[in-house]
Amino acid sequence: MSSSGSTRTEVEDLDLYATSRERRFRLFASIECEGQLFMTPYDFILAVTTDEPKIAKTWKSLSKQELNQMLSETPPVWKGSSKLFRNLKEKGVISYTEYLFLLCILTKPHAGFRIAFNMFDTDGNEMVDKKEFLVLQEIFRKKNEKRETKGDEEKRAMLRLQLYGYHSPTNSVLKTDAEELVSRSYWDTLRRNTSQALFSDLAERADDITNLVTDTTLLVHFFGKKGKAELNFEDFYRFMDNLQTEVLEIEFLSYSNGMNTISEEDFAHILLRYTNVENTSVFLENVRYSIPEEKGITFDEFRSFFQFLNNLEDFAIALNMYNFASRSIGQDEFKRAVYVATGLKLSPHLVNTVFKIFDVDKDDQLSYKEFIGIMKDRLHRGFRGYKTVQKYPTFKSCLKKELHSR
Numbered sequence: 001m002s003s004s005g006s007t008r009t010e011v012e013d014l015d016l017y018a019t020s021r022e023r024r025f026r027l028f029a030s031i032e033c034e035g036q037l038f039m040t041p042y043d044f045i046l047a048v049t050t051d052e053p054k055i056a057k058t059w060k061s062l063s064k065q066e067l068n069q070m071l072s073e074t075p076p077v078w079k080g081s082s083k084l085f086r087n088l089k090e091k092g093v094i095s096y097t098e099y100l101f102l103l104c105i106l107t108k109p110h111a112g113f114r115i116a117f118n119m120f121d122t123d124g125n126e127m128v129d130k131k132e133f134l135v136l137q138e139i140f141r142k143k144n145e146k147r148e149t150k151g152d153e154e155k156r157a158m159l160r161l162q163l164y165g166y167h168s169p170t171n172s173v174l175k176t177d178a179e180e181l182v183s184r185s186y187w188d189t190l191r192r193n194t195s196q197a198l199f200s201d202l203a204e205r206a207d208d209i210t211n212l213v214t215d216t217t218l219l220v221h222f223f224g225k226k227g228k229a230e231l232n233f234e235d236f237y238r239f240m241d242n243l244q245t246e247v248l249e250i251e252f253l254s255y256s257n258g259m260n261t262i263s264e265e266d267f268a269h270i271l272l273r274y275t276n277v278e279n280t281s282v283f284l285e286n287v288r289y290s291i292p293e294e295k296g297i298t299f300d301e302f303r304s305f306f307q308f309l310n311n312l313e314d315f316a317i318a319l320n321m322y323n324f325a326s327r328s329i330g331q332d333e334f335k336r337a338v339y340v341a342t343g344l345k346l347s348p349h350l351v352n353t354v355f356k357i358f359d360v361d362k363d364d365q366l367s368y369k370e371f372i373g374i375m376k377d378r379l380h381r382g383f384r385g386y387k388t389v390q391k392y393p394t395f396k397s398c399l400k401k402e403l404h405s406r
Contacts, residue, residue, distance in 0.1 A: 014159050021103075022163060025096050027052070032059040033067050036165035036214060038093035041085040044102065049250050067093065067214070074220040077235045082245040084221075092217035096163040097137040105240045106247060109310040109342070113237045120236075127230040130223040134213055165214050248306055252299050261296025268357045275377035283357050290356035301350045307342070309375055314341040316372055328365035331355055 015023050028047040029037040037059060039047065046053065062070070073091050075084070094102070108116070120128040120136050213219075215227070222239075223229045255266040262270075265287050272280045308315065318341040319329065329337070331351050338346055355364060358371055 014155055014162070017156050017159050021100065022096070022159070025099050026162065030058075030060060030090075031062055031067075031093055032162075033062045033064060033093075033214060034165070035161045036095070037162045038095060038216070039099060040090045041088040041092045041094065041217065042090050044094050044099065045085050045247070045250060047099075048103070048106065048247055049254070064214075071215055071217060071220050072225065074217050074225075076224065076229075077221050077231065077239060080221070080235070080239050080242055082242040082249060084242060085246055086250070088217065093214075094218065095137075095165070095214070095216050098216060098218050101137070102243065105243050107310055108240075109314070110237075110241065110307070111311075113240050114233065116240075117233050117236050120231075127232055128222075128236065129230050130219060130227045133219070133222065133231070137213075244306075244310075245303065248303050249299070252302050256299075259296075261298050262302070263294050263296060264291045264353045264356070265294075267297045267302070267353060271357065271378065272374070273378075275374050277374060277377075282360065286359060287353070287357055290359070290362075291353065295349055297350065297353065301347050304344055304346055305350060305354070308338055308344050308346065309378060311342040311344075312372065312375055317341065319368060328363070328367055330365055334366060 015026070018026065024047060025039065026037060028043045029039045030043050031038040031040060070091055070093070074088070081087075104116075117128065118124075120132050122132050122135065219227065222231045222235075251270055252262060255262045255270065265284055268284055268287050269280075272283060277283070315337055318337040331348075334355070335346060335348075335351055338344055355366055358366055358374075360367075
């Protein structure tokens, strides 16, 4: 690849061998170092809040020295905030396995943060070091390789170099019985693989993995410039909570136009944006008809609803226990089930707005199956196809203004 940067068109045929997640990462990545592609923090924000890049960018080639110089500005984890990615903008890099990890964080309940931390903490000392963090990333990589389709070996090798920075070994890293566990989703890999045996082979290779991996913004943020610092649960929890908040703030601010609230119709737009609902106009007309006078949705209400969505599985279980799974539910039953499942008390206005969005037959009842189905789609943001927002062509310019006003 040339030092001036490589265009995506030169290697766009590699998309034929890539999964949808890999294609999206390659689409938004803007930095290349020694053949490996990276997203900047700004690229990551765009990837999870917009449909596609503004322009077909080139991959800017950096030397290892230039990359290390860029990473020298990374703040330590105790200086983290819900503006970390916005403050760093182009001054940082995120690898493909970290992209998968960050996507996992965006859709997980706070209760799951402890489980994730314990999965990284393989020696059980209540601290996560750099080697332990990279071992879990290696599991993500192995899972992805199992899904590779057969094809041109040279092209697939080039793709692996772009995504992981090194050629994968031909022999399996994990034991056979462990590979069965790795076939689950990325989060399930963290949530269910509690056996120390899973990590034994990888732990033995931890030094090799550490030497092969290029330092990134997350590695420096978590473990310091020398990689010797350790991450405690409080800092890990705060990082995950801040990331969820930051992405939600960006979405909220891009619609609020400097106000403290967004309209109920804007809330419906955001809610339906990453779903497979074809005709969103029906839901938007519901809001206009049922809530003619705007009261607005505050950021606290907005954030609490998306925290609830991250607990959707527990909510579904709660409704099943109430025996509402086969019928519609009212607002009081909905609020109670949310509180029982998540501990969150949604405001009456927020619950009423949600009901008005989805209450197609105007009976003030929510169809459990339809609501759960649509919201499960919403949880897959960043993993599936993106719907274009037709009514708001200024979304990207608002986002850009918000990011560059820092």
